[in-house]
Amino acid sequence: MGAQDLNIFSLGTLLIFLVPILYISRYLKLGINREIIIGMVRMCLQLSFVGLYLEFLFKFDSPWLNTAYLLLMISIACHSILKSSNLKLRIFFKPLFFALLIPFGIMLLFFNGVVANIDNLFEAKYLVPVGGMLLGNCLRSIIIGLTHFYSGLKKNEREYLYSLCLFNNRTQALKPWFKESLVAAINPTLASMATIGLVSLPGMMTGQILGGSIPIVAIKYQIAIMGCIFYTEYFSVILSILLSLKTGFNTFDVLKADIFQNDRN
Structure with a gap:
């Protein structure tokens, strides 16, 4: 029913x-x-x-068609993230695509194969809805992470360059902005996880109940999907920053001047 x-x-x-x-x-x-x-x-x-x-x-229910649709979803998500983060598509699309694809693909297949224990890992009724939930919830975190990292670094570029002058490598010099960006990106999800079930009834649980599942089954699915969402968000934010460093900085470890969409250079 x-x-x-x-x-x-x-x-x-x-x-x-x-x-x-x-x-x-x-x-x-x-x-x-x-x-x-x-x-x-x-x-x-x-x-x-x-x-x-x-x-x-x-x-x-073609595995190839289902996979192609998920890749399209990732591409659209990357475009939306970069537009909201005010970062140029041609510079950051490729690293962001792989930053999303790697943890997303791992967690999606793990959910289908190990948690849900379905025979066909690429079955459309599991692959597409679960994949959509993972991607949709990653958007906000990655936008916050990238915006905090690059905008904060641009605003305090002298401090970063001074750190390089003290013979720190790029990784060491960027560490304060990296930590701040990661915390800012993950905090909303942590707050949501701490109040879920008390303040709100999440979408997957509600959908399961409306679809006829008993509440305890719906709760199990919701716990599983929230765990997958958090893991995907966490690793996607880290990878989106780390993989973008190669294209966001020049060979002298200096932030490129034309990475923002509103730059005229």
């Missing part, structure tokens, strides 16, 4: 609450009404497309 279906009219009634939001935003001259409308329209169109595509994906 699955969740009760929602008709188009019932979904449309949610737009009632959009009217006061648009009015208040216009009254306060926030200048975000256009972004709100575009965001809502894009969300609806994108989710509708994904719904149709997933039906096709689940029907054929």
